[in-house]
Amino acid sequence: FSRASDLARYAVRMLNNGSRGSVQILQPDKWKLRTTAVDVPRGRRALGWDSRTGYSSNRGDLMTSAAFGHGGFTGTGIWIDPLADLFVIFLSNRVHPDGKGLVNPLIGRIGTIAAGARRAPPKIPTAQVLNGIDVLQRDGFAALQGRRVGLITNQTGLSRDGVSTVRLLHSAKGVQLKALFSPEHGLEGRLDIPKIGDQQDTTTGLKVFSLYGETRTPTRESLQDLDTLVFDIQDIGCRFYTYLSTMGNAMQAAADHNLKFVVLDRVNPVCGTAVDGPILEDGEQSFVGYHTIPVRHGMTAGELARMFSSEKNIKVDLQIIPVAGWQRSQWFDETGLTWTNPSPNMRNLNQALLYPGVGLLEMTNLSVGRGTDTPFEIIGAPWLKEQRFAEHLNAAGLPGIRFIPVRFTPLSAKFPNEVCGGVQLIITDRLIVDPLATGIQLMCSLQALHPTDWQTKNLNRLLSSVPVRDAVLAGRDRHEIQRLWQAELAKFMERRQQFLLYE
Incomplete structure (x- = not known):
């Protein structure tokens, strides 16, 4: 004692x-x-x-x-x-x-x-990183002078010092903020429901048109009296995170109604150098797969807007207000910027890093931790044998990650109030952890240990690659499965190069 x-x-x-x-x-x-x-x-x-x-x-x-x-x-x-x-x-x-x-x-x-947690700490920022809204403010809102603006944003639309883009544009001299548009989860990012209705912003009194309700594209009515749409939302670097689809749909609406489209760019929080995963197959486009890009694209919203405009032939007057002071190799915690949860279940940088792999399994009969304190850092189901699962995963020797057998009880989403066996994912070295390899190995281990319990009817919903899905279900080795997308990934890297804005 x-x-x-x-x-x-x-x-x-x-x-x-x-x-x-x-x-x-x-x-x-x-x-x-x-x-x-x-x-x-x-x-x-x-x-x-x-x-x-x-x-x-x-x-x-x-x-x-x-x-x-x-x-x-x-x-x-x-x-x-x-x-x-x-x-x-x-x-x-x-x-x-x-x-x-x-x-x-x-x-x-x-x-x-x-x-x-005993790994190399993030680099201390040596220069001030400015997101697009900060650059716009620094330059006196010159790009929007005399414009009638509709702003597509949510709770992540903040300047470096924590002031909302809504407030900044509403008070900016020479800028007329006329309407607001909100994506999935609403203007404040708190809603986790299938459809969100229009509302009114209590701060400005402006109408907020929902782009995750009866329509997911700005309507003619909502664009009346506007000549410019501005997009300012933090993405997390993953293809099936829906904010990119909201941006793409809005770009097309702007083109159709002869509006200018301005992207206030933001950093890619999981760095802009890692690119991996199967390419979405042409014809499989949806709201969770807007364009033929890999699961982890390594691009910013502004760079993707340039790609969408060119490759999808969206004839829009596009302007990117770029990030200043950011290098592609930088992670979010190396920028000095304040983290704001991009969505209710995306609560830290580790979850954003794991999401491209763990999220692939969400359409199957597994809990990915929604309804717990650690979404996307935990995965399981009532039928899953946690100790065998953890042993199988750890034996695969994935770099930079370990799997801990756990039992947990989600309070909502899948299996509410049911005890689930599963694993907690512990990142031991983020510089070498491979989210896509992790996701594929989770699939391989599930198929090996629970081939009848694991329901895979909707596995391809987010994966969007029939050859990869079929290889998983055939029990093929993870390394063999990963090789399936390398040729197309190399082609994407060539496509991507001309749209990059940052070194």
Whole structure:
């Protein structure tokens, strides 16, 4: 029994081979003897320490083989991992009030998160990154002077200092903001329903025309008295995220009604260099697949608008207000910009990175974590055997990611209030994790372990590649499946090049 601060001092000494500064408290050979695990009848233990036994549920799954630890009856635990230069201390009173509390699994999950977080920190921004709205404001709204504007935006339409694009355009001299248009999830990004009606903005009094209701394209009525449509919404770099379809539909409407179309560009949050996944097959276009691009396109909204205009022959007066100070290799947390959830279930950068892989399975009978605190970081179903599934996935050796068996209960969406077996996806190195390989391996493991339980009728809805779907269902190897899209991906890379705006 002690305080966390005292235990931390002890753990630091254990990490330092039994020394504190110049004082050697334990001789190196004695320290090694105490902390090196050996085989015992029910696992592996060191002298006075657990390493891997039936009592190790409080051990972080991502800790190395050198980790050693100990748990206490009243709800305490300490684990020390010399190879990871990591220790985890947990102090609680599980026996209050009835002696039935259980904390070991919680200690283990905290250890897993701590171990998974030990990767290179993001680069500190060296220059101020400005999104399109910031550049427009910096330049005195020159591009919109004298224009009658309809603004397509949501809660992500914010300047660097947190002022909404709605407010900025409404108060800008020489700019007449006449109407607002909202995408899926509404103007405030809070709605997760199939259809959204028109409404009125309480701040400006302007009508908000929904582009996710009876129509998904601006109507003639909604475009009356406008000569310009402006688009300012944060995308997340994935083909089936619907904001790109909203932009494409609005571009076509602007062309049909002789309106100018202005994109206030924004950074690609998961960087603009990674491009992967099957190309959407021509003829499979839909609201979750607007154009023949890969699942992960590595482009910004402005760059895609240039591609849509050219390749879909949308004859619109298009202007891009570019991002300033951003390099394609930069992630969102390297820009100094404030994260705003682009949609109700897209709550952090890890989820945006995992989404292109995990999201592919959403149209099957699986929960992808909607209705939990960690959407797209967890996946499962009531029929799924979580331990076998995690073992199968981890055995595949995917880089930069680990899979932890879990049981969870969604409060909404699929399987509400039902206990689901599944896995938690832990990114251990985002620089090498491959979201598409992860998604394909999830499919391969499901097909191998649950070929009758997993219902794949709608698998191709977001995948949009019959050859890839058929290869998954035929039980082919992940690497073989990934090779199926490489030739078309190479062609896309050539197509993409002429539309890029940033180095």
